[in-house]
Amino acid sequence: MTDAAPSAPWPRRRRRRWPWIVGGLLAVVLVLVAIVVVPILLATPQGSSGQARVTDGYPTTVTATGDDERTRTLTVETPDGDAPELDAVSAGDRLVVSGEGYDGSRGLYVAVCAIPEQLDGKPGPCLGGVGSQEVDEFEEGVVQYAASNWINEAFAWRLFGARAYDDGETGTFTAYLELPPAADENVDCAQVECGLYTRNDHTASADRVQDLYLPLRWVG
Numbered sequence: 001m002t003d004a005a006p007s008a009p010w011p012r013r014r015r016r017r018w019p020w021i022v023g024g025l026l027a028v029v030l031v032l033v034a035i036v037v038v039p040i041l042l043a044t045p046q047g048s049s050g051q052a053r054v055t056d057g058y059p060t061t062v063t064a065t066g067d068d069e070r071t072r073t074l075t076v077e078t079p080d081g082d083a084p085e086l087d088a089v090s091a092g093d094r095l096v097v098s099g100e101g102y103d104g105s106r107g108l109y110v111a112v113c114a115i116p117e118q119l120d121g122k123p124g125p126c127l128g129g130v131g132s133q134e135v136d137e138f139e140e141g142v143v144q145y146a147a148s149n150w151i152n153e154a155f156a157w158r159l160f161g162a163r164a165y166d167d168g169e170t171g172t173f174t175a176y177l178e179l180p181p182a183a184d185e186n187v188d189c190a191q192v193e194c195g196l197y198t199r200n201d202h203t204a205s206a207d208r209v210q211d212l213y214l215p216l217r218w219v220g
Contacts, residue, residue, distance in 0.1 A: 104168030107152035107201035149175035
């Protein structure tokens with residue numbers, strides 16, 4: 001009887017590679033966690049946006065200089081480029097929202113929220129919540145409308161549905177909103193004052209410096 005041939009050494013070498021593979025994957029995970037968690041831990045409030053609690057009428061653009069000395073402008077128009085009548089909006093209306101002068105290193109939510117009673121109070125609750133888009137909702141280069149938009153320059157967050165700034169250095173962005181019904185389980189904008197807001201996302205949710213808004217009034 002012929003003795004069985006000794007097993008080839010390559011499977012053992014392959015097994016030795018597993019610790020390196022696992023270690024590499026763990027390193028990637030730790031880097032992603034650091035990218036996500038560290039900005040949240042290091043975020044410090046920078047103060048007020050500089051916009052007054054009460055806005056006169058229903059303007060389609062507002063400009064304010066925050067405590068961080070940035071001058072921000074928030075503008076809204078129809079998809080055709082016209083000025084919308086923000087005192088007579090309805091569910092299903094589509095708005096193109098643009099901003100400039102924002103801090104591109106901070107993420108933004110663009111959403112319809114209740115106007116807080118106190119100056120520099122946190123906007124909300126917000127219709128439909130904020131930052132709730134599906135991962136595949138914002139395909140690069142494709143205009144897609146949603147009840148709220150999430151703007152964040154970090155690639156890690158864009159994997160979870162965030163839209164990138166148009167230009168992170170100048171803090172310009174474009175968001176595409178389709179207005180939801182005036183009321184949901186969070187807030188009733190037929191009963192309380194609401195506005196189209198920008199505010200820092202969950203990575204700096206206590207910071208009010210990017211809270212700009214345009215008042216809205218539902219008629220249907």
